[in-house]
Amino acid sequence: MIVRYYKYIIITLLVFCFSFTEKEKPSFTFVQLCDTQLGMGGYGHDIESFKKAVIQINELHPDFVVICGDLVHNPTDSSYADFKKIKAGFKMPCYCVPGNHDVGNIPNGATLKYYRKTIGKDYYKFQKKGFTFIVTNSQLWKVSVENESEKHDVWFKKSLKKQKAKSHPIFVMGHYPLYGVTIDEEEGYFNLPIQKRQQLLQLFQENNVKAYLSGHTHKTVINNYDGIQLVSGETTSKNFDGNPLGFRVWYVSSYTTQQRFVALKP
Numbered sequence: 729m730i731v732r733y734y735k736y737i738i739i740t741l742l743v744f745c746f747s748f749t750e751k752e753k754p755s756f757t758f759v760q761l762c763d764t765q766l767g768m769g770g771y772g773h774d775i776e777s778f779k780k781a782v783i784q785i786n787e788l789h790p791d792f793v794v795i796c797g798d799l800v801h802n803p804t805d806s807s808y809a810d811f812k813k814i815k816a817g818f819k820m821p822c823y824c825v826p827g828n829h830d831v832g833n834i835p836n837g838a839t840l841k842y843y844r845k846t847i848g849k850d851y852y853k854f855q856k857k858g859f860t861f862i863v864t865n866s867q868l869w870k871v872s873v874e875n876e877s878e879k880h881d882v883w884f885k886k887s888l889k890k891q892k893a894k895s896h897p898i899f900v901m902g903h904y905p906l907y908g909v910t911i912d913e914e915e916g917y918f919n920l921p922i923q924k925r926q927q928l929l930q931l932f933q934e935n936n937v938k939a940y941l942s943g944h945t946h947k948t949v950i951n952n953y954d955g956i957q958l959v960s961g962e963t964t965s966k967n968f969d970g971n972p973l974g975f976r977v978w979y980v981s982s983y984t985t986q987q988r989f990v991a992l993k994p
Contacts, residue, residue, distance in 0.1 A: 754979035755857050756791040760987070761975045762943030762961045765829060766811055767801030769966030774801075775810060777964045777973055780992050782817040788990075790977065791856060792820050796943035796961070797827025797866070797903025799847065803839075808846050826850045826865050827903040827943065835867050840876065851880055853887055859899065859980060860891040866902035866942070869924050888935040898937045905942040905960040908949055918945050932956050938985050939978075947971065948989070962989060 761781060766774045785793060795815075800807040815822055824847055831850065832839040843850055850865040864884060868877040891898055906925040907913055915921050920928070932940065932953075939957040947969035949960040961976045974991040 755981045757788075757980070758856075758978050759785050759788070759790045759793045759975050760941050760959070760961050760978060761785075761793060761795045761964060763798040763827070763946060763963035763965050764795060764811065765798040765801050765827075765963065765965040766807050768798075768963075774965045775814070777992060778811075778814050779817070781964045781975060782814060784990070784993055785975065786817070786819045788977065790820060793818055793822040794861070794863075794901055794941065795822065795824050796901060796941055797825045798829045798943060799824060799827065801829055801965075803830055803842065803846075805846075812847075823854065823861070823863060823901075824848065825863050825901050825903055825943075826867065828867055828870070831865065831867050833867075834871050835865075835873050835876065837875075851883065853891075855896070858896060858982075860887075860894075860896040861899045861901065862887055862891075864900060864902045866904040866920070869902070869920055869928070870904055885931065888931055888937070892935040896936070898935060900932070900937055900940045902940065902942050903944050905945060905949055906940065906958060907951070908945070911953065929953055929956075957985065957987070959987060964992065 764774065764778045766778065768774060799811050826843055826847070830847070831843050840850065851863055853860055853862045855861070862884070865880055868880040888898065904920050905918065906928060907919045911925065911929070912922065913919065919925065933956070937956055939959065942960045943963065945960045946963055946967050948962055948971055951958040959976065962971055962974045964973050964975065967973060972991040974989055976987050976989055978985065978987045
């Protein structure tokens with residue numbers, strides 16, 4: 729079983745590496761983790777799977793890691809302490825995105841303050857080799873929060889336009905996917921309001937956004953909208969579609985952006 733697993737990993741890596749031409753070889757790589765959500769699949773189980781992911785990702789040596797929300801199932805001092813202890817094991821920068829379990833389905837001043845105090849900023853940006861990564865609080869898109877959603881939207885639009893002016897390709901990270909199957913599907917628990925997703929896609933088109941990374945679905949959801957990759961990946965806690973636990977590795981160059989799934993080792 730283990731021998732077959734390692735043969736599969738080696739073959740996958742070789743095929744993936746040779747799929748790049750010389751000029752397309754990645755300038756950098758990063759990992760997309762989704763819903764570590766300590767307590768979702770069983771607290772002890774989720775602790776151990778997150779630890780496994782950290783060890784396995786360190787072996788791959790990506791440039792950084794992004795966790796696309798739902799860091800824990802129930803945000804408490806103890807669950808966040810466990811999360812941060814495991815997260816500290818990464819040997820590269822790790823950027824956190826807030827999820828609905830982190831700030832609440834309907835965030836308020838208290839839940840946002842607690843997240844910001846305990847984890848850090850809930851929206852911000854960083855750069856890597858001429859690319860800009862914009863971390864959002866998609867819960868402020870899902871629901872309108874007084875004194876917060878409008879401020880978040882203003883910041884987001886300004887950030888997009890500023891980076892476009894620099895000719896920077898952009899990745900946007902959130903927790904909620906924009907949609908699951910079709911752009912005009914009805915709003916539900918696993919997508920954003922129709923009007924908001926349409927606004928965002930227009931902004932993405934206008935401002936050189938290459939991909940939008942999310943979590944939340946606990947199943948693999950990959951769409952392509954006008955060349956923009958929309959990827960909600962597998963989790964390390966519990967998947968609803970029967971897929972193995974794991975994460976996605978992204979390979980980024982000036983010419984191409986590719987990603988692949990990596991299963992957690994047994």
